[in-house]
Amino acid sequence: MTDIDAPATQRPAATGLTATEVADRVARGQVNDVPVHSSRSIGEIVRANVFTRFNAIIGILWLIMLAVAPIQDSLFGFVILANTGIGILQEWRAKKTLDSLAVIGEVRPTVRRDGAAVVVATSELVLDDVMEFGPGDKVVVDGVCVEADGLEIDESLLTGEADPVVKRPGDQVLSGSFVVAGGGAFRATKVGREAYAAQLAEEASRFTLVHSELRSGISTILKYVTWMMVPAAIGLVITQLFVKNNDLGDSVARTIGGIVPMVPEGLVLLTSVAFAIGVIRLGRKQCLVQELPAIEGLARVDTVCLDKTGTLTEGGMDVTELRALDGADETYIRRVLGALGTSDPRPNASLQAIIDAYPDGEDWRRTGSLPFSSARKYSGASFSEENGESGTWLLGAPDVLLTDGDPALTETERLNEQGLRVLLLVRTARGLDDPDVAKGARPFALVVLEQRLRPDAADTLRYFAEQDVHAKVISGDNAVSVGAVAAKLGLKGSTVDARRLPAEREGMAAALDDGTVFGRVTPQQKRDMVGALQSRGHTVAMTGDGVNDVLALKDADIGVAMGSGSEATRAVAQIVLLNNSFATLPSVVAEGRRVIGNITRVATLFLVKTVYSVLLALLVVCWGVEYPFLPRHLTLLSTLTIGIPAFFLALAPNKERARPHFVRRVMRYSIPGGVVAGVATFVTYLIARHEYVGEGSLDAETSAATLTLFLISMWVLAIIARPYTWWRVLLVASMGVAFVVVLMVPWLQEFFALKLVGVTMPWIAVGISVVAAVALEIMWKWVDRRFPV
Structure with missing residues (x-):
């Protein structure tokens, strides 16, 4: 689709509002006041952390x-x-980190006020403001088009229709859409909550939310825990308060001592803390995480799709050579290129390189234009020279503008093999509004461009290879050229021209699994390729900075945009690299793996405690005996074997790629671990009751049971802490030393009501703990073999 308009200089310009008119609209509340939440408010944070189900119980x-x-x-x-x-x-x-980064990455539209173009914050827009926009710009409020210069807008995020819509003066534009070609201006007709996208979602920039298996898994676990707690707690209350004739205070203490450890209260806290610290760490590297679970999502990624321009290469280019074809006059060609450059008010990187190389073209008068489009692969303009000669010129991909077998294509392919980008200048006798405008065009020159490789791209690709993450380069450029660039960066694999890819999903998925570099990819194909990869069970991340990447970024599991990229890409991405450094991605991946891997570890610790607490309560009810522990005992055990170690383990480095089935992986260890700990502790308790029957010392029985439970819990901690590093060994050892100190210091013995009586019973407790530890090792290895995930 094309839109050939007269040059902007020939139309009456929309000057926009005056300062007085702006102030009047602000006073009337006609301001774009949709709140932009990069994070929860302070009140929401406090409520979320304080008013929880388990906090109420505790x-x-x-x-x-x-x-x-x-x-x-x-x-x-x-x-x-x-x-x-x-x-x-x-x-x-x-x-605080998110809010400060959000200000940096905020969309700042250009508006006309008092006859001048100024940049303002989105929240400062008022009704009737006239905004300018170009390729990649996002429409932030509803309006009506007042100027259009080859303007094409993509409304797919709102309507689902993938084809761009040509806009002419008088046409409506909707917030949430974005410009894919051309430029123009529009007048705001609806702002704030009245805008179309604001009615669809409180925030116009987000239309999909990242699924967090970690958070949903923890919610599922807490639901299971609640179901287990209720009958066990009720039975414990009845047994301790009515069946046993104990002192009321002691009965209440032991009842509560049995209920409190059933609650994995620190699990949700540590998950939130791990995410929060991840955001802070990434924020220091200028990485804006627009949706917190995106940290987790990128850690699960096994395929990352990379756009070449702006990701593997820097945005700028340099013209290295101009090759005239068929005896064309090189001086004249330079003037044509200069005219094409000056005719476009919003040049892309390729055209900007041509403008820098050939600035002479201002004496040509443009009579029509065809903006560059990723779908077309070329742009064009019509001119009327001062001497009366007219001409229509196209500049774009040689393999799109030329027919097969043309000699220029052979030369183009040779240059592409060197990693150079080649554009073809042709002259056509057809009008720019002709769908076959390129048909029969005469080649005039090849423009050779050199792309600047990002110095950190090779190291980043090497990191992904080491982490078993497959990199797929997806570009709209010539496949041979893209393949040469990828080869320079050490990326191995076959190169495929996307025009030869099967259209049906299964065939495309198979080709994507086999290939590594894909050229001549259209924006719709990028989206289809993401879907094809996902159909094979891949978790896909898509990186990009151009408007042609928006649809794929939106559909990918995780979208990663460059900070200098178009407003549209930043709007739909979950992660924005504000420093425009592709090398930041490994940090994001590592942070996600740290969060997921470590939360899986500590979740096992917390849930082992929940399982053995519920089991002990049920055993106590069945045997009709006093609960073996007071709250102080379990507070000590939880602090030394779970609380303190879990905090350090949750924040430690972890490079293992996140695996699915969080609930299953946690429960398959927690249930056998909790059962072994609960049974061994209760056996020790019953033996101690028989051993100390003459002495009538419940404190002695409790101390023996506490020693057993501590030793087993320490062994669970030792298993969870593997593989060992010096600090993990020190962590486990220091917890053991702390417990020994409690047993040896008289006032701590009295404070925690712990005193080992005699010689036989303590050693029996140690022996039962050793047997339980061996059982744990055997059982967990059997679980690994029998129930792999």
């Missing part, structure tokens, strides 16, 4: 304990307060 139990038991048995409440405070603080820090 809070009520804590208040009861403060009333009926010593302060030692209420320590779990102070731990919850500290954890909640840490969660709020970390998310607030992440919010």
Whole structure:
């Protein structure tokens, strides 16, 4: 589709509002006041961290304990307060990072005020503002077109229609659409919440949300935990308060001591903290994470699709050679190229290189234009020279403008093999509004361009190869040229011309699995290629900076845009590299892997505790005995074997690629681990009751059971901490030393009600723990073989 308009200088210009008119509209509230939330507000952060189901349960139990038991048995409440405070603080820090980065990456439209073009913030737009836009610009409010110069707008994010829509003066433009070719201006008719996209979503830049398996998995786990807790807790309450004739305070303490450890209260906290710290770390590297689960999503990626221009190569280019064809006059060709350059008010990188090389063309008068489009692969213009000679010229891909067998194509291919980009200048006798405008065109010259490789691209591609992430280069440029650039960067694999790809999804997916570099890809094909890869079970990330990447970025599992890219790409991407450095991607991948891998580790720790707590409660109910622990005992155990270690393990480096089935992977370890710990502890408790029957010392029985549970929990921690590094060994050892200190220091013994009596029972507890540890090792290895994920 084309739109041939008279030059802007021949149309009455829309000058826009005056400062007085702007102030009047602001006073009337006719401002684009749609809130842009890069993160949750402070109030939302506090509510999300404080008012949770489990905080309510723990809070009520804590208040009861403060009333009926010593302060030692209420320590779990102070731990919850500290954890909640840490969660709020970390998310607030992440919010500050996100908000500051969002300002940097914010869309800033150009408006006409007082007859001049000025750049303003999106929130400063008012009704009737006249905005200018060009290729890649996003329409941020609804309006009506007042100027159009070959203007084509993509409304696919709103309507689902992939074909660009030609816009002429008087046509409506909708917020959420973006310019794919040409330029123009429009007057705002609806701003703020009245705009079309704002009615579809509170934020016009987002239309899809990243799925977080981690968060949904944890929600599923918490649902299971609730189902297990309720019957166990009810049975425990009845047993301890009514079946046993114990002191009320002691019965309440032991009842609550059995309920509190069932709640994996720190799991949600550590997940939030891990995400928040990830945002802070990436923010320091100028990486804006527009949707937090995107960190997790990129860690699961096994295929990354790279656009060559702006990703593997820098945006700029240089003209290295001009080759006249068929005896054409080189001086005249330079003037033509100069005229083509000056005729386009919004040149792309290729045309900008031509403008820099051939600035002489201002004496030519343009009578028509055909803006560059990624779908067409060429641009054009019609001129009327001062001497009366007229001409229509096209500049674009040689293999699109020429027929097969043309001698110029042979020369073009030879240059492409060197990694050079080649454009062809042709003259046509047809009008620019003719769909076959290139048919029968006469070749005049080849323009050879050299692309600047990003110095960090080779290292980044090497990183992906080492991490078993397949890189696919998808470009609209000539396939041979793109393949040569990829080869220079050390990327191995076959090169494919996308025009020869099967149209049906299965065939395309097979070709994509076999190939590595794909050239002459249209924007719609990019989108189809992402879908084809996903149909094969791949988790796909798409990087890009141009308007031709928008559809693919939107459909990919994770879209990554360059900060200097078009407004449209930044709007639909989940991650924006504000420093325009492709080398930042490994940091994002590493951060995601750290979060997922480590949360999987610590989730196992928390849920082992939940399983053995529920099992102990059920065993106590069945045997009709006192619950073996007071809250202080389990607070000590949880702090040393879960709380402190989990914090360090959750924030440690982790390069393992994230694997699916989070719930299954966690539960297959937690259930056998919790069962072994619960049974071994209860056996020790029953033996201790028999051993100390004459002494009547519940403290001695509790101490023996505590020793067993601590040793087994330490072994679970030791397994989870693998593979060992010096700091992990130190972490596990220091937790063991801390427990020994509690057993040896008299006032700590008294504070935590721990005192090992005699010689036989402590060694029995150690022996049962050793047997349980061996059982854990055997059981977890069997689970790995029997239930692989």
